[in-house]
Amino acid sequence: MRHAMYGLVLVFAACANDPIYLNGTASMEAGQDDGTGMSVVAKQSLMLPIKPETKTDAAARAKLAAQLGVMVPYVKVGDIDVEIEYTITNLDTMNPGTAFIDLNGANEYYIYDPSMLNYTPPGSDDPVVTPPLAGNIPIDMEAGAVYSGVFREDQYETASIDLDEVTQGNYNPYTAILNISKNEASFGVMSPSILLTTCAMNPVPAADQATCTNCEANPDDPSCGSQPTGMSIPRAAFAEMIRVDLVFHPNTHMTLSYNVRVRDHRGIVNDLGMEAFAQDPTGVTMFMPVEYAMGATN
């Protein structure tokens, strides 16, 4: 009898890690001329169907937050493993092209959208292009070719940690993204850069004008940039991305279809998948992350 019980436990343990597949709403079409000489860029977001938090989970989270002294998200890094599989089709049967896919997203606190993040110091004539969390790697496509690729689970996890470092830790995106953070036990919280926040305001508050004049003249002055605050966020409080944002920007006419594969280690993903939003709206959490903005955005 005991052996039978062990057998059953093993069977259920095996099933607990089965993936659920979430289909992208429609294939993304981009790269054609938009009429102004520019190529069309396609963007699409997919919110993961996360179940509402149970009272037990909320209590455990509050207890952990009190213990760690930091905010603890409902969906933490390690709760789910997410992989994004995609297929690109070059619709141009005469010309080869190059495709780029950017992976961005949102955790339950913040949305990371590079177009809202301007890390160019005021007065600088060398604009800083804010990078996506992952991707933006050229994919050469022969005429009419079909290519399948993937953002792996570890890339998604790293992107989630990078998003947390940028938004909660006030890291420069390049610092966060170029540092392989998937195994980090914690990250330190920096102060916001005066140069990129206060000095980027228009108009600059009168009380800060002298400081900003100094910072614009000496952008490498440490007091103008981010400074360690002494606080740190432990891994147990790292927020996982709960929204996938893809940006597809090829230079010839192409389509991108994708599929999000989720392995749920906590039983927090609604079994109905994407249909949950229509069939079981009370069975999914409507997260309301805010747009994270930095610097003077256009």
Next chain:
Amino acid sequence: MIRLGIGVACILACGVADARPASTGFFAEGGLAVDDVLEGAGKYAATGPGLAIRVGRDLFSWLSIGGYVAASTHEATVPPPPTGQYFQLYRAGGDGRINIPIGPMSIFAEGGFGATMISSNVLQQVMLTKAGSSFSATIHGGGGLEYQLENRHYGVGLAADGYVEPEFKNMKVLEGRLYLRYTYGGG
């Protein structure tokens, strides 16, 4: 010529061989299988390996009833994405088997009912499974050959069974199975 005559005489004298003595009673079977998804659904699921365990009891020397658990794994060959993804079918149920011994061999027919669980919703995009539903009733039937070894507790067999999964859009699976059977009873 004399030798040939003796041989023929011997064959005539021996007649039909008696069924080889075989135990009856509680039994257990373990088998290795190959499972092939047929017809329309077969486009989206590749042939895969499987395992099956069956336990039961011989009610008579020609009739047995039992229960089974089985699992098979298949590559999902759905239109990409995704690519290179696998899913498993877990089956459990009860069945009956009628067998006709012919010497050391026996021919059998079997059939039963059960339930099947699919491990993921990867076939949902081709409408073979529904959102949030991973279970189906299962009806199965088939037959095979069993060879009784000289040790009366052991037999080996080759079976072919067809499974129908009504909730998975009547997915049909054909299973070929090679198994070893052990019978505990001495009767």
